Structures are given as structure tokens and as C-alpha cells.
Amino acid sequence: MGHKEDVPQHITAKALADRVRSASCGFELVLLLDYDGTLTPIVDRPDDAHLSAETRQVLCDLSARYPVAIISGRDRHDVQKRVGLGSLYYAGSHGFDIAGPADNSFSHIEGTEFLPEIRQTITSLEGNLAELPGVLVEGKTYSVAVHTRLAADTDIPAVEKVIAETLKKHPRLRTKKGKYVVEFIPDIDWNKGYAAMWLIERLQPANSTVFPVFLGDDQTDEDVFAALPDNGLGIMVAQKPRPSKASLRLGNTSDVVGFLKMIAAQQP
């Protein structure tokens, strides 16, 4: 807990697989994975982020041996559909909505009382940003995201103004900033980090200790890096070095798939 922010050292997929293999010896490996920018490359439109058949297969292989959870800012149903595997655990909406494989008792929901306010915010942002080309308003169940990757630089101040005004009208929400995205979410004490801890606790088999490994690429993933216990490993996915609470850095999503393949290929 409370990892300090440093610039994580770069590691190759092979070196990371070796490190995880030796560090998890005697522990139960639990794999926690972000979706966008971690399992799929970042794309201009979030709708176009599709999982490759190769990555789906490796996740399927891994889930036969270890608990595998996807922790995403997307709606749970959206990310579940994109991954398309019933053997995984899913935490959607930044962890507000958690479900396990075909077992209704494995679930956790936060912030349902905010749903009407989220819907109002979606309508007002769609109206107020309609005239700015390239600005995408993505309404989700527990949040609304404003994507500016395709927007003109000259339109950014206008977008920021709408965001500030919307926030003033909805003080029960707060904003979360990522790469080219600002998201309105309920202002409650819950995030991907709490969701990760909730999952780790429940995925821990009796009489054994887990070795949780989390891979993520964005600002919202810092909550998970910060929350991971000392016997876990946080890995950021980033082309360039930058400060993070992660311990190590993989260069891109191909390295992530390479790493996962090596873990899946290890002898049990």
C-alpha cells in the first residue's frame, strides 16, 4: 500500500514472465488486467477497440489455470461482450459493477443511486457539445465520457468550459481525466483500486496467499497500482517512461500479449 511515484523501469515480456514465475512460486497467481490500451491498442473511437482472436485464446488458456479479471472503465456488459469469455471475472465502470463467471453470488455494485443523475448529464453534455466536431460523448451506465482525441485543438477550451459548467450543475459527480478523455463519475470513495482489492480478497483460496499482478496503461489504473499489496506487482503499459505507482513498464500491447502467452505456456 502507498507506493511512491517513480519512473518504472522498462522490462521485456520475457524478463517479466521469468520474474512473475519466480515471484509467484508458492503463491496463487491472480491476473488483473485493464482492457483499452492494455489488451487492445488505443484507437480513435472506443467502439473500435476489438480484442484479437490470439489475445482471447491466451486469456481463455490462462483462465483455466488462474483467476483472471478484467478491470475496465467500460460498462461491464460492454467489456464482457468484447472479451467474450465466460470464464473470467469482470469489473466494469471503473469497478462500480463486478461480476464473476456464471455465478450470481459473485457480484458487487456501487453507486446505483447516481444513475438518474448520470443519465441527465449524458443528455446535457450531448446537447452542449453537439456543435463541436470530433468530440465524442460516450454515455455509459455509471459514467459519461467526453473523448477529445479527434477534436481540433482550437475547440478544447470550449470543451473545457462545458465540462466545468456541467460539473457545477452536478456537484455529486466528479471528473476523472485520462488520455484525451474526461469522464464524469459518482463522487464516492470507490475506484478501480477498491475493485481490485475486493476481487483479490474473494479470489484468495483458503490457506494460501495470492500473488496479484495488475497491468494497466492509464491514469485511472494508478488507483490499482497504489492499492496493490506489497506481495503484488503493478505493471504499466507505456511506450515512453513516465512517473507511476507501478513497479515496472512494458512497452506496448504486443508485449502484454507476449507476456501472457509465456505465463500460459509455463508448466503447472
Ligand SMILES: [Mg+2]
Ligand atoms: Mg486503459
